[in-house]
Amino acid sequence: INGKSMPLGITILDWPSARLVAHMFAILAAEVLGLNVVFQGSTPSSIGAVWTVGDCVPNVGGVTAECGGGGGGGSHVVLEAWSSNTEAHLDAVRSTLGERAPIDLGSMGYDGFETIFVPSRPASSALADRGLPLEFYRSYNVSWHDSAKYFASFASIPTTGLLPCKRSRFYLPETIKLYVDTTGDHDGVEIHDGRLVAKCVGGADGFWWLSPACRNAPDTCIPVIDGGDGWMLEANMQRSAVFNMAYAIAVAEWDAYAAAPFAADMLMYWWSPDTTFLELNPSSITFPPHNSDEWALGRKLTDAAKVVVRKHVHHGIPAADRRLMQFLTRMSLSQGKIDIILRQLKTKTEAQVACEWLTLESSFWEKWVPAETECGSGYGIIDISGNFLANRSSALSCTLCPAGRASTALKDDRGFTHVCAACPVGAFQALPGEPECSPCKVGRFAAREGASQCDECAPGTASGSVGGSECRLCEPGSFQASAGRTICDKCAGGTFQSEHGSSSCGICSIGQFSRRSATSCSNCSRGTVAAKVGSSDCAMCSPGSFAPEVGLAFCRSCPVGAYAESAGL
Secondary structure (H helix, E strand, O other), rough: OOOOOOOOEEEEEHHHHHHHHHHHHHHHHOOOOOEEEEEEEEEOOOHHHHOOOOEEOOOOOOOEEOOOOOOOOOEEEEEEHHHHOHHHHHHHHHHHHHHHOOOOEEEEEEEEEEEEEHHHHHHHHHHHOOOOOOEHHHOOOOOOOOOOHHOOOOHHHHOOEEEEHHOOOHHHHHHHHHHHHOOOOOEEEEEEOEEEEEEEEEEEOOOOOEEOOOOHHHOEEEEEEEEOOOOHHHHHHHHHHHOOEEEEEEEEOOHHHHHHHOOOOOEEEEOOOOOOOOOOOOOEEEOOOOHHHHHHHHOOOOOOOEEEEEEEEEHHHHOOOOHHHHHHHOOOOOOOHHHHHHHHHHHOOOOHHHHHHHHHHHHHHHOOOOOOOOOOOOOEOOOOOOOEEEOOOOOOOEEOOOOEEEEEEEEEOEEEEEEEEEOOOEOOOOOOOOOOOOOOOOOOOOOOOOOOOOOOOOOOOOOOOOOOOOOOEOOEEEEEEEOOOOOOOOOOOEEEEEOOOOOOOOOOOOOEEEOOOOOOOOOOOOOOOOOOOOOOOOOOOOOOOEOOOOOOOOOOEOOOOOOOOOOOO
16 A cells, blocks of 8 residues: 555454354455455544544544554454444545545445344244234234233343443433334333432332333333333333333343343343344344434334444545455355354354355355455556457456556356546547547647647647547648647738748748738739838829839939829829
8 A cells, every 4th residue: 555565454343253253254345355454453433443444543432543644554454343333423424534544435235233132032922822923013003912921020020230320321311212202102201400300119219110001000111121221212212102011121230231131031122243142033124114214303102223334444445455455345145044143152253153164165255255266446457577468268367457548348158347448539648547548629639649748739730629539730820839729820911831830930021011810922013012021001192193103111212304193003
């Protein structure tokens, strides 16, 4: 990058699926593409990782960063950056870095999403017993179904590791006000120390919040576990009230959050892709389709939006390694595929799982790898001697198309590739790696194929056409004193030009004259004269004078004894 040789640096996002795909990529980049690969550390911040690919060191939180000169000596690739965590800040990255901003190569092939999940055991029991699909939110409406019978009682769940409501978003007035405004449920909230908070039950500290559907019959509440400070608390509370779902919601510290659904049948907030609850074979509960307008107002009754997880690369990669760019662009895994692979992490490291999967599934990932002669846009096929080719019959590899050539698509029996086609006469390309040549502007020309610039028309010539391959000589009677002009100028009166391709006009001598565009000067006729050089006409001799010959500069006075009664004699 920028003329320097360096290892390919990878920033790893610090969660299981991101670590897994980073190891997959590192193995293939090293063993298939032949690159020297290094890991450049890890971070839990998607936007922080994107900054590192822009030659920057992110500050705390990753929202801002200290950036260097763009030398490319650090990280060059980050995989699985969640766009929900980066979109709001990517404009700042682009504004700060301009042309040096990381390139977004699009989706990993699978989305990220978060919602409430139901483990397979209660889901299977409900389906077998009543034909009740617990993957659908309406199956939890207590007016129609008794879905609580398939779950544990929240009262049986130990409070060890659960957060008291006062330490979570249950005590965030903004969250609770949105709940009341959306549902009209005033019985599930209270005023504590002058603040609107959730009304919780379960001991003196209060660990559980009960929805209206089961508040008066706690034994019918279905336990719902959330993590963090209540990552999806607003949506879970609002949905339970509006859709008449019997929820008992608690927020747990990480260890308790990750362990509770294995100890008792319950619903849990979770996200995908992730490994935490994969062994429970959970299914996401489907709510009404996402409504972005409603979510923007804080009303979260519909499904959360799915999140595109993206690939970002250093801005210098396209010019440095076209096969790497093609590989990363094609690298893609489906939602089902990534979940299947993640299940192997129960007993193995990400590096081990990546290696084993790549060994077993070569037919899957081989389509990511471009052939040596599969040249992407900006590149073209060459032979063993580096000569540019028009077809793949003797092609060996690809090279960046130089100035004077354009990367043109070619389809053959092997698929698509590109050739570096020389710019035709009358056209040019000043930059390497461009997809087309540009025609020469008026006043310029390109006489040979493969021009990297158009030459100016020389003095004495002009070109009034776009895409000129030559400049026309100025005709006799015209001239062009400057370079790069579109037309020739006509010689003015009193001047002339008898040759083609002249940069100036000659001046008529005394006793001669010319009109505009003259190719020669004419002698003044008898009775007329031209006393100055460069005359455009001859003057008649006045009465009392005469010009007896052609080409005279001055009139002669009539001699003694003679006269000229009229002018022009």
